[in-house]
Amino acid sequence: MLSNEDLAALLSRVALGDRAAFEQVYRASCAHLLGVAFRILNNRERAEEVLQEAFMSVWYSAGGFDASVAGPMTWLINIVRNKAIDALRSGKTERASTLALDEEAMAVAADATQQPQALLERSLEKLRITGCMGELGAPQRQALALAYYRGMVHTEIAETLGAPLGTVKAWVRRGLDKLKDCLEAAGVRQDSLA
Amino acid sequence: MNYLLPERLERLAREYALGTLAGPARRRFERVLRQTPAAVRAVGAWQERLGGLAATVPLMQPRDSVWRALEQRLFASARVAPRGALQWLWGVLSVRALGGVLAGALLCVALLRFQPGLIGLEPQSDVLPQSYVGLLTDSAGRPTVLASSKRHGRLMTVKLLQPVAIPEGSVAQLWALPKDGSAAFPVGVVPGSGTATVALADTSEKLFYDVSRLAVSIEAAPAKAGDKPSGDFVLSGHCVKLW
Numbered sequence: 313m314l315s316n317e318d319l320a321a322l323l324s325r326v327a328l329g330d331r332a333a334f335e336q337v338y339r340a341s342c343a344h345l346l347g348v349a350f351r352i353l354n355n356r357e358r359a360e361e362v363l364q365e366a367f368m369s370v371w372y373s374a375g376g377f378d379a380s381v382a383g384p385m386t387w388l389i390n391i392v393r394n395k396a397i398d399a400l401r402s403g404k405t406e407r408a409s410t411l412a413l414d415e416e417a418m419a420v421a422a423d424a425t426q427q428p429q430a431l432l433e434r435s436l437e438k439l440r441i442t443g444c445m446g447e448l449g450a451p452q453r454q455a456l457a458l459a460y461y462r463g464m465v466h467t468e469i470a471e472t473l474g475a476p477l478g479t480v481k482a483w484v485r486r487g488l489d490k491l492k493d494c495l496e497a498a499g500v501r502q503d504s505l506a
Numbered sequence: 507m508n509y510l511l512p513e514r515l516e517r518l519a520r521e522y523a524l525g526t527l528a529g530p531a532r533r534r535f536e537r538v539l540r541q542t543p544a545a546v547r548a549v550g551a552w553q554e555r556l557g558g559l560a561a562t563v564p565l566m567q568p569r570d571s572v573w574r575a576l577e578q579r580l581f582a583s584a585r586v587a588p589r590g591a592l593q594w595l596w597g598v599l600s601v602r603a604l605g606g607v608l609a610g611a612l613l614c615v616a617l618l619r620f621q622p623g624l625i626g627l628e629p630q631s632d633v634l635p636q637s638y639v640g641l642l643t644d645s646a647g648r649p650t651v652l653a654s655s656k657r658h659g660r661l662m663t664v665k666l667l668q669p670v671a672i673p674e675g676s677v678a679q680l681w682a683l684p685k686d687g688s689a690a691f692p693v694g695v696v697p698g699s700g701t702a703t704v705a706l707a708d709t710s711e712k713l714f715y716d717v718s719r720l721a722v723s724i725e726a727a728p729a730k731a732g733d734k735p736s737g738d739f740v741l742s743g744h745c746v747k748l749w
Contacts, residue, residue: 330717331581338573342561348567360572367576372660373707374732381550386557389682397525434562456524460559461642489521495555 319384326374334371341385351431352396362399365393366373397463405428428457435457444494448487456487461494523552537716540707541688544733561700634748638710640720642743644668650667650741652698653680653720655710655749662694662704669699670741672724679725680704681735682745685686685718692729707731 314322315430319340325333340361349366360421369391377387436442444454451473458464458472470480520533521527539545636657644650650670655662664680672678678698681690693713694704706713721742723735 335573338576342572343567344560346568347563347566348560356566359566359625362566364572364576364579369707370581371580372544372705375728378546378550378709378732381546381732382553383557386550389557390553392622393525401528403539419642424541431562432559435559438560438561459524459526460556461563463525465526484524484526488524488541492555495558 316383316385320377320379323370323374323377323384323387327377329454334367334374337370337388338367341388344385345388348389349392349396351428351461352393352400358399358403359396360397362392369395393463400463417456428461429454429459432457439495439500440500441491441494443499444497446491448490449483451475452483452487452490455483458492459484460483512631515545519548520544520552523549523556528574528639536712537605540691540713540731541684545690553594556597582683587656619681636743636747636749637746638714638717640743641747642720642722642741644670646739651680651722651743653696653745654707654748655714657711657747660706660709662706664694664696664704664712665701666697666699670696670722672698676724676726678722678740679729679735681721681729681739682714682717683719686716690735692733693720694730695728717742717745 314336319337322333322337326337341421346359346363350455351354351364353359354364367390370388377384382390434443436445451467454473455469458469464472464476466480466484469475469484471479472482518527518531518535522532522539523592527535535545537550596729627655638655638657641649642651642652644651649667652665652667653672670678679697680693682731693706696702696704701735720740721735721739723737723739725736729735
């Protein structure tokens with residue numbers, strides 16, 4: 313596993329057109345990034361398309377990576393999440409009339425440990441902020457998990473959780489405020505997040 | 507809307523980073539992000555906080571075809587495809603069939619030579635593709651840089667109409683200036699003479715939709731997103747939509 317420093321150095325070489333560095337960045341991060349895209353799209357083929365689009369952007373815009381703004385892995389995750397969210401929202405109509413037959417998506421749906429809330433709880437444990445975040449109610453944590461891991465907007469979260477839209481907006485807002493406070497209280501260094 | 511009010515910026519930045527900012531509001535904020543370093547920093551801070559939540563997502567190895575397709579799209583030699591197509595054509599055509607094809611081709615050439623309107627292509631052949639074009643002049647008003655990019659393309663072609671003096675160790679940085687007067691954002695580096703292709707951070711449509719002018723300044727190093735021109739522009743001109 314490459315360190316953040318290694319990854320940042322490779323990205324600066326990618327910005328200069330270094331193909332070998334580009335392949336190293338891909339090999340080091342693709343499995344993690346595909347996992348992120350797959351959680352949002354729930355379909356391997358579409359997630360792989362998004363991964364490919366994301367790496368096209370990485371090649372063309374590596375010069376825009378600024379380590380003082382965000383860590384390299386955060387920067388990559390952000391590109392993938394934004395592309396996956398765009399793909400999810402532009403493909404809504406298409407998917408509504410298509411029966412999902414993706415076996416992996418079925419397997420994920422059946423495995424409770426891969427559900428958004430379970431992923432959130434494990435992340436909070438890893439960040440050592442479970443106790444602090446526990447001050448939030450379960451629906452508030454669930455709203456945050458659905459937004460982050462599934463790319464859901466407020467109206468979709470409201471529908472999924474059967475709660476009023478205004479309440480869901482407040483849950484998400486409070487969830488984010490709490491996350492910020494808990495991370496600061498725990499002194500989690502931004503660099504160690506990625 | 508004033509995006510720079512701290513509370514509003516913070517609210518939009520966290521909703522953008524989480525993904526709950528949707529639709530036209532998301533697109534508008536992306537344009538703000540390209541021009542406003544404070545917004546980039548606010549979003550960056552939220553992405554770092556949320557980044558910790560991605561750490562437990564199970565890994566998923568992409569199929570080999572993803573990397574191969576990526577290499578093909580980014581690095582395939584432009585000559586490979588036509589040569590492959592030609593070989594395929596030779597393989598398919600027998601000598602007799604080739605005779606028929608040649609006769610047909612000759613007939614087409616003869617017909618189109620005298621009746622170009624027959625297949626409705628006559629006017630289109632004269633139409634340039636939808637593009638963004640900029641003509642930059644120097645302080646004396648002499649045309650110096652011609653920049654053009656297809657509307658939905660990610661490459662910009664830059665042609666120097668006369669050489670530009672770039673001091674040793676410096677670069678000529680091309681900037682885009684939005685029409686609402688907000689901060690210029692960097693596009694790429696242009697050479698001192700000849701032509702060059704500049705890879706864009708996004709499609710021209712997304713980058714230049716709200717841009718009215720392009721300009722070049724001399725910088726110590728290529729500018730990054732959020733940077734500002736360090737001095738006066740040595741070249742500038744209008745950026746226009748060609749459709």
